Amino acid sequence: MAYSFIHRPLSDEARRVSTPLVVTCNDQRREVSVAQNIANKEIDRTVAFDKVLGPKSQQQDVFNHAVVPLVSEVLDGYNCTIFAYGQTGTGKTYIMEGGGGKALNADLPTDASVIPSAVKRIFDILEAQSAEYSMKVSFLELYNVELTDLLALQ
Structure with missing residues (x-):
């Protein structure tokens, strides 16, 4: 079974209201990172996939x-x-x-x-x-x- 991650770019509406970007993709390393600041605490996670297609895909x-x-x-x-x-x-x-x-x-x-x-x-x-x-x-x-x-x- 293959596990892939596909990340679309922010919508025009999300960009208009300055929605923070919390998901980043590293296509070459096949990793997806999530970084959020919740209650002044930085929470970072990185997950590896067999294939990552980032927002420019x-x-x-x-x-x-x-x-x-x-x-x-x-x-x-x-x-x-x-x-x-x-x-x-x-x-x-x-x-x-x-x-x-x-x-x-x-x-x-x-x-x-x-x-x-x-x-x-x-x-x-x-x-x-x-x-x-x-x-x-x-x-x-x-x-x-x-x-x-x-x-x-x-």
Whole structure:
């Protein structure tokens, strides 16, 4: 099992209200540090991961690291899961669904997210092989111990 840490940059709103930056990433050392001052006491923690993608990382970096290896496994017949976990507002939906950029001529925008990029890659490979195939896709949300099929909401 791989453990990765993906850190998005502060939002425009967070920068506007001067939200302190408490998380820093060292991509080369694969470390994430958290530093907070609570009740005049400095609390520092550093955690090591197998891969760290800091706030300057792009959607393509996430895709290349976390999804490309899974596409091969899917095409070999394995069931695969991408599990996005984190606090509300940390960018999970953006990484999975994207920011709504429009595709031109079946090309994905440069900031395409995990789901459309994975689906496109799978179909591109299958079509290049002239393979006959059947595919089932699930897109589930687990929130407050409640499971929702997000594709059924369409």
